[in-house]
Amino acid sequence: MELNADIHKKLGSFSLDMQFCASRRRTGILGASGCGKSLTLKVIAGITEPDTGRIELNGRVLYDSEKGINIPAQKRNVGYLFQNYALFPNLTVQQNIACGLKYWKRGNREHSREKTDEMIELFGLQGLEEHLPRQLSGGQQQRTALARILVCQPEVILLDEPFSALDSYLKDRLQDDLMLYLKNYDGLILMVSHSRDELYRFADDLIVMGSGGTLVQGTPEEVFRNPRTKSAAMLTGCKNFSSARRISDHELYAADWGVTLSVSSVLPESFNGIGFRAHDFIPVYGQREENCIPCRLIRETDLPFEKNYYIAPDHVQGSEEESSGSTGTEDCLLWRIQRDGQALIREKGMPDYLRFPEDALLFLNT
Amino acid sequence: MTEIADVLKNLDWSPFWISMKTGVVATILSFLLGIFAARRVMYAGPGKKSVLDGILTLPMVLPPTVAGFFLLLLFSRRRPLGSFLFSQFGIKVVQSWLGCIIAATVIAFPLMYRNARAAFEQVDMNLIYAGRTLGMSDGEIFWRVVLPNAGPGIASGTILTFARALGEYGATSMLAGNIPGKTATISQRIAMVIQDQNYVTAGVWVAIVLIIAFVSIFLMNWFTGKTLKNVERW
Numbered sequence: 281m282e283l284n285a286d287i288h289k290k291l292g293s294f295s296l297d298m299q300f301c302a303s304r305r306r307t308g309i310l311g312a313s314g315c316g317k318s319l320t321l322k323v324i325a326g327i328t329e330p331d332t333g334r335i336e337l338n339g340r341v342l343y344d345s346e347k348g349i350n351i352p353a354q355k356r357n358v359g360y361l362f363q364n365y366a367l368f369p370n371l372t373v374q375q376n377i378a379c380g381l382k383y384w385k386r387g388n389r390e391h392s393r394e395k396t397d398e399m400i401e402l403f404g405l406q407g408l409e410e411h412l413p414r415q416l417s418g419g420q421q422q423r424t425a426l427a428r429i430l431v432c433q434p435e436v437i438l439l440d441e442p443f444s445a446l447d448s449y450l451k452d453r454l455q456d457d458l459m460l461y462l463k464n465y466d467g468l469i470l471m472v473s474h475s476r477d478e479l480y481r482f483a484d485d486l487i488v489m490g491s492g493g494t495l496v497q498g499t500p501e502e503v504f505r506n507p508r509t510k511s512a513a514m515l516t517g518c519k520n521f522s523s524a525r526r527i528s529d530h531e532l533y534a535a536d537w538g539v540t541l542s543v544s545s546v547l548p549e550s551f552n553g554i555g556f557r558a559h560d561f562i563p564v565y566g567q568r569e570e571n572c573i574p575c576r577l578i579r580e581t582d583l584p585f586e587k588n589y590y591i592a593p594d595h596v597q598g599s600e601e602e603s604s605g606s607t608g609t610e611d612c613l614l615w616r617i618q619r620d621g622q623a624l625i626r627e628k629g630m631p632d633y634l635r636f637p638e639d640a641l642l643f644l645n646t
Numbered sequence: 647m648t649e650i651a652d653v654l655k656n657l658d659w660s661p662f663w664i665s666m667k668t669g670v671v672a673t674i675l676s677f678l679l680g681i682f683a684a685r686r687v688m689y690a691g692p693g694k695k696s697v698l699d700g701i702l703t704l705p706m707v708l709p710p711t712v713a714g715f716f717l718l719l720l721f722s723r724r725r726p727l728g729s730f731l732f733s734q735f736g737i738k739v740v741q742s743w744l745g746c747i748i749a750a751t752v753i754a755f756p757l758m759y760r761n762a763r764a765a766f767e768q769v770d771m772n773l774i775y776a777g778r779t780l781g782m783s784d785g786e787i788f789w790r791v792v793l794p795n796a797g798p799g800i801a802s803g804t805i806l807t808f809a810r811a812l813g814e815y816g817a818t819s820m821l822a823g824n825i826p827g828k829t830a831t832i833s834q835r836i837a838m839v840i841q842d843q844n845y846v847t848a849g850v851w852v853a854i855v856l857i858i859a860f861v862s863i864f865l866m867n868w869f870t871g872k873t874l875k876n877v878e879r880w
Contacts, residue, residue: 326779353778366772366775368791370791379780
């Protein structure tokens, strides 16, 4: 079970150069919008033709620009779940699902009925057989689209931002439902999204895409633990960045934060930046410890279940009163705590210092 | 008033039936050819597309008399095609009802073609892509998905085509002539009676044309309104 892709395509000033191998069951592609992740899926499905490259699925060559091979989309056996599901609006649920059947055209009604009924039951669409797509809820539409894909037993299923058309309540539920429905599918699944949460839940293997190419690939845990580049770290949700200089094997200087950080393990040989997640700070009261910055609050904002504190970097001089309020938060460090973590602050007030725990530091290259 | 009643009583209805028959046949022909052409152009490459589109739209942009001139050149019995058709099959295009149909079809066809193409191109491309990844052939996708979802555009195109074919004058008069009971359509009859200063008869025919026009517009709105509901996007 393996999908190998090496895709090169120029579209105006944008150029896509993607190389990856998906061999674990669920592969996620994380990227900002416009980075070419949907295009990658379209190329694999045979909807868009790349300029050059090679695509191989389970040992079968789907595309090879050198050998002039380009299997049409119809024969690739690749399922594609579109962002808006692309259900045929003039056909009923049952007819939509039957469209995926290869035998449908030959008019084997019994076979077709049997297969579609199987899918309708599997996806809990009983009673909706005669409904048109517009009469379905978002979740039912998604299930119909999945049923339509699975009825032709594809070797790989491509999910193109499957939750972007849904409101946040449904999104959460359907993410878990999707896994459930795809549990018995034993082919490859490739899902593209800009949401790290969606992919973290979904993927066994995560590919982070920058503009037009792969930045890093690994298990979600590995990628979140060590994103390696600033763009990848940003996509995984890291909020604080600074350029960094290695001083010794155990010390580095984070220039934008104005702080020297020391670590007990040996620092990586080469890195020029450092990242730090907003919720990893440890509040310190009283004495200044190692790896700390003074907690000088610039601004705070409330989120529904979290609170953001913008903290001035250490080297910013001037009185607190003067800098608060009017300055922007661009250069500030962001400290984010959960609602329940705020009890501490209510009890003891704002901490005097914030500590960077050494195992939360992300060493990056820009 | 009595004058109008007199005219109505003695009215020769043949132009009405000739126009209607011509309109219906020309619409059917344009419908089939227009959809066929629209489909071909839609799937053609970009360069071929603009050339084909130009040629197919030309009859709509040209003055009908110019189209009539070309049709005469083509079908005159002194020309190769015209003489071949007559000698081999006994088919006479010039000064015949067939001429009416051909003239009306040529003039009205671009309306059908352009409306059909616009309607096809409005269909969500993802539906076509989805069809392909599901293994449906391009033909199947066209008949099962594209055509039904282009319904409103096709319906309004058909009615516009019918209206245009019904009112055709310029090319028809050149190719088919104005033979009473044979090729004299309503438009030609109106022009003729006005030349004879017979304004009452002309007025009666104008009233009939107005009624047909209103019915067409009503039908068009009704159809587009109705089919729109069926393919409403979500």
